[in-house]
Amino acid sequence: MYRRTLSPSRFLGLPLIAIAGLALSACTQAKSNVTSSADAAKSAAETAESLSPPTGDLSWTKGAMVAAANPLAVEAGLEVMRNGGNAIDAAIAVHAVLGLVEPESSGLGGGAFMVYYDRAKDEITVFDGREMAPAAATADYFVKDGKVMDFIEAWQSGHSVGVPGQVALYKAAHDAAGTGDWAADFAPAIRLAENGFNVGEKLAGALSSERLRAVINLDDNPVTAAYFYPDGKPLPEGYLLKNPDYAATLKRIATEGPSAFYTGEIAEGIVAAAGAEPYGSVMTMEDLANYTVKKRPAVCGTLPTGYKICSAPPPSSGGVAQNEIMGLYDLMKPGPNVRVTEDYYLKIFVDAQRLAYADRDYYVADADYVTVPTADLINPDYLKVRAKEAFAPDAHATPGDPGVALGRNPMIGMWGQDQTEHKPGTTHISIIDTDGNAVSMTATVEAAFGSSRMTHGFLLNNQLTDFSRAPTAGGQPVANAPAAGKRPRSSMSPTLVFDPDGDLFMVTGSPGGNSIIAYVAKTLVGVMEWGLTAQEAVDLPNIIARGDTVGVEVDREGGPEDAETLRQMGYDVDEREGENSGLHVIVVRDNGLEGAADPRREGIAKKLE
Template sequence: MIRQILFASTCLSLAACAASTPTETTPPVADAPPVAEKPAWTKGGMVAAADPRAVAAGMKVLEAGGHAVDAAIAVHSVLSLVEPQSSGIGGGAFMVVYERESGDITVVDGRETTPAGSSTDLFYDKDGKVMDFLTAWQSGRSVGVPGQVALYGKAHELFGKAEWSSLFADAIELSENGFEVSPRLAEVLANERLRAIVNLDDNPDTAPYFYPNGEPLAAGALRTNPELAETLTLISEEGADAFYEGPIAEAIVKSAGAGEYGSDMTLEDLANYEVVVREALCGVALSYKICSAPPPSSGGSTQNAILGLYELMIEDLAPDDREGKLRAFVDAQRIGYADRDHYVADADQVFVPAQDLYDPAYLKVRVEDRFEPGEVPTPGDPGAVLRNEPYIDMWGHDMTDDKPGTTHISIVDTYGNAVSMTATVESAFGSSRWAKGFLLNNELTDFSLDPMKNGKLVANAPESGKRPRSSMSPSLVFDDSGELYMVTGSPGGNSIIAYVSKTLVGVLDWGMSAQEAVAYPNIIARGESVGVETSADGGEPIGAFLKDLGYDVKERSGENSGLHVIVVKEDGLEGGADPRREGVALPVK
C-alpha cells in the first residue's frame, strides 16, 4: 500500500533548457567572449498565497507590469487584514528574491528584534523564575520590534517597479469598505480552547473588533477596519518610515508596554530598526540548487542538510524502493533538526556554523550517525569533522518550540523573477495586543525562554538587539542549467522545516506535481518521535509502516501547514495551494 501512496504520480522530468544567444556589446570589448543573454521569459506569472483576495491584489500588480516584490507587498498587506491570526504589519518576515536577468538571489531579512534594553533574563518573572509559555506569550515582553513594513520598504527600494502608493490600494479599500470573514478566521476565533488562554476577547481594543457583543465574528460577516485603512494610507503616502515614527510608533510602544510584564520597547528601538540584506545559503542536492534564507532563519542550512542527507541515504536504493526512500526522508529530518536545534541562532550576535551544517564532507560523516528508531537524535559536531575544532560544547542543548502563526507567499512575475516570502506574528493572533488597526507579534518567544541549558548559555538565548531563531524556510530551487525551477515555503512553527522539505523531496525526487506534494501527508521527524498526519489521505498507512519499523509515531490531525508552491514546467507554471488552508495559486498571462 505504501508504494502506491508514496509514488502515486509519474516521474518528474526536468524542464527543457533553452539555448542562450549571444548579443553584441557597444562598443565591443577587445577579445572578450560574447555576452550570453537568457531567452525571453514566456511562461507568464503566478501568485500563490493564503487568501483569494490577497492573490487577486498580487495578480493586479503583475498584470500591470509590476515586479514579484511589488506583488508580494500587495498580497501581504491584504493578508494583514483578512488573515490576522497568521501574519500582519505588526510582525516580520524573510523574503528571498531571484532576479532572472542578473541571476542574483537576495535575502531581505525583516525579522523582529529585541528592544535594546533586553537581556538574557527577558522571560524571568518577578520571582526570578522562567515564565511558562502562556504567560510569556501574552505578555508585552514577547513583542519584538516589527520588521515587516521596513522589509516592504527595503525590498521595494531594491527591486520595485510599481508605484509604492499603489501597492496598498486593495488592502485600504477592503479595510474601509469591509471584507467578508473567511470560515478559517471564524473557526479560529470560535475555538474555545484558544479563547481560554489568550487575551484577544479581553483586551479593550481587540475584543470589540474580533468579538462584537461578546460573540466571535461569524463566517460571511462584513468586517471593516478603519484604523488599519488609516495606517496603511499613511504608509502609502509617507513611506515605510511612517510606521517607525510618529503616531503609529507611539501606539506600538504603548500597547507593548502595558501590563505587569510589559515590554521595555522605546521609540528609539523602532526608529533604529534596520532590515538586513543578506546572501542566500545555497546547496546542491538531487542535481538541483536549493537556496533559502541564512540565520536567524533555519531555511538555508537545514533544508540543504536534510536534502543532502536524504540523497546520501538513497544512493544504494533501487529507484523504486518507496519504503526505503520514505525511511530516508524521516531519518534525514531527525539528523537535520538535531543540528539545527543546537546551532542555529542570530549569526550577527553568536557564532553559527551555517554552511558547515550542510557541507558535503560533514554530511558524509554525519549520515553514519543515522539514528535507530528508538534512539533520541543528538547534534553532530561539524567543527570536529571539518577542522578538528569542536563546536558542540559552545552551547547548551536547546529544543525551543516556535509556534504556527505564520503565512507563506510564492510569486513568479511575468519577467521570470521570483519571490518566496514567509511572514509571521508567531502564535495565533500574535501577542493579542493591538495598535492602530493591527496586532503585535509575540516573536520573542522564539528565543529559548530559559537561556541556560546544562549550565551553559544556549545559542538562541535572548539578548539586546538580537533576532530570534526561526524555522521559516522560504526557498527557491534551480535546475542544472541555472534556471528557476521551484518556489516553495510554508507556515507551521518548527514543523515548517518538515513541511517544506516534503515538497522538495516530493517534487524533485518522488515525481509529484506541485499540488500532489502540497497535499501529501505531513511527516515531522523532530526529536524522539515522528509526527504523521494520519488524518490526510494516505496518512494512516504511512503511520503504520513507520510504527512497524519501530518509530515512535504520533498520529496528528489539523496540521498547520500552509504550503504554496510554484513549479516551472516546459509549457508554463504549475501551482499548488495547501488544502489545509484557504489559499489558491493562480496564473497571470
C-alpha cells in the same frame, strides 16, 4: 500516501537529483550590509559560486503566478502586476491584504524573510525583516522571579513583542527592485479595509475555538475584543468586516513611507500596547526608529547536476535545514543495484529530518551575535559522517559535531541544548512575475493572533518567544538566548530552486511553526525526488520528525498507513490531525507555470491572465 505512492521502479527510472556533492554557495546578491561571523564568512567565500546565467533568450515566456493563503490577497497581487508592478510589488500588495483578512497569521505588527530572484541581473537577495529584541533586553528576559516563564505566560506578555520588521522590509525590497508605484501597492488592501470583506472560514474558526480562547487574551483586551468579538460573540464566517484604522495606517505608510510607522503616533501606539500589563515590554520609541532590514546572501546548496536549493540564512533555518535534509536523504538512498521496499524511502525521509532538526536546534541562531557554522553543516564531508549517525527509531536525537567530522576542534561543547518551540501563526507567499523574477516570502506574528495586542488596526507579534526562554542549559549558554537587538531563530524556510542551466525551477514555502522545515522539505522531496506535481506534493500527509517523536498527519489520505508503517519500524509516532501547513508552491514546467495551494487553508494559486 508516501508508502503507497512510491515504488523502487519509479525511483530508479527517474533522472533523480543527486546531492552527494552538496556544497554551500553564497549566491550573487545585491550589496549586503551584514558581516557574517568570521569562520562562516571565510567558509562561504571559499566555496562562493554564482548561479549560472540563464541561457538563450532572456525573454520570459512562462507567464506569471501568485500563490498565497487567501483569494482576495492573490487578486491584489495580480492587480498590481497588471498595472506594471513586479514580484516585489505583488508581494507587498498580497501581504498587506493578508494582514487584514488573516490577522491571526501575519501583519504589519510582525516580520518576514523575503528571498528575491532578479532574473535579468541573475541575483538573489534575502531581505531579513525579522523582529528584533529591544535594546534593554537581556539573556534572562523571560526569567521571572527566578523561574523561566512557561510559553503561554510569555506568549501573552508584553515581553513577547519584538520590534516589527514587516513595513521596513516592504520599503527595503521596493527600493531595491520594485517597479510599480509604492502607494499603488497598498491600494487593494486600503479598499478592502474601507469597504469591508467577508470573514473567511479560517479566521472565524480561530476566533470561535474554545481551546484557543482559553489561552489567549484576544477576547479580554478591550481593543481586540471590540474588533473580533462584537457584542461578545466571535465574528462568524461571512460577516462583512471593516477596519478603518488599518486603512488609515496603510494610507500613511503609502504617502509617508516607513517613517509613518516607526516614528510618531503609530509608533507611540506600538510602544503603549507592547508596554501594557501583563509583564510589559521594555520597547522604546528609539527601538522602533532604529530598526533596520538586513540584506543577506542566500544559502544555496549546489548539486552535482547543477540544481541549487536556495533559502534564507540564519537567523532563518531555511538554508541550513533544507539543504541538510536533502543532502542526507540522498546519501541514505540505496545504490542502483540495491532492492528495497517502498517503506524505505519513508524511513530515510524521517531519518534525514531527525538529523537535520537536531543540528538546527543546537547551532542555528542570529549569526550577527553568535558563531553559526552554516557552511560546515551542509558541507558534503560532514553530511557523509552525519548520514552514518542516523538514529535508531527508539534512540534520542542529538546534534552532530561538524568540527570533529571536518578534522577541526569539536563544536559540540559550544552551547547548551535548546528545545525552543516555534508556534504556528504564519503565512507564505510564492510569486513569479512576467519577467521571470520570483519572490518567496514567509511572514509571521508568531503564534495565533500574536500577543493579542492591537493598535491602529493591526496586531503585535509575540516573536520573542522564538528565543530560548531559558538562557542556559546544562551550565552552558544557549545560542538562541535573547540579547539586545538580537533576532530570534526562525523555522521559516522561503525557498527557491534553480535548474542546471541556472533557470528558476521552483518557489516554495509554508507557515507552521517548527514544522515548517518538514513541510517545505516534503515539497522538495515530492517534486524533485518522487516526480510529483506541485499539488500532489502539497497534498501528501505531513510528517514531522523533530526530536524523538515522529508526528504523522492521519486525517489525510495515506496518513494512517504511514503512521502504522513507522510504528512497526519502532518509531514513537504521534498521530496528528488539523496540521496547519499553508504550502504555496510554483513549479516552472516546459509548458508554463504549475501552481499549488495547501488544501489545509483557504488559499489559491492563480496565473496572471
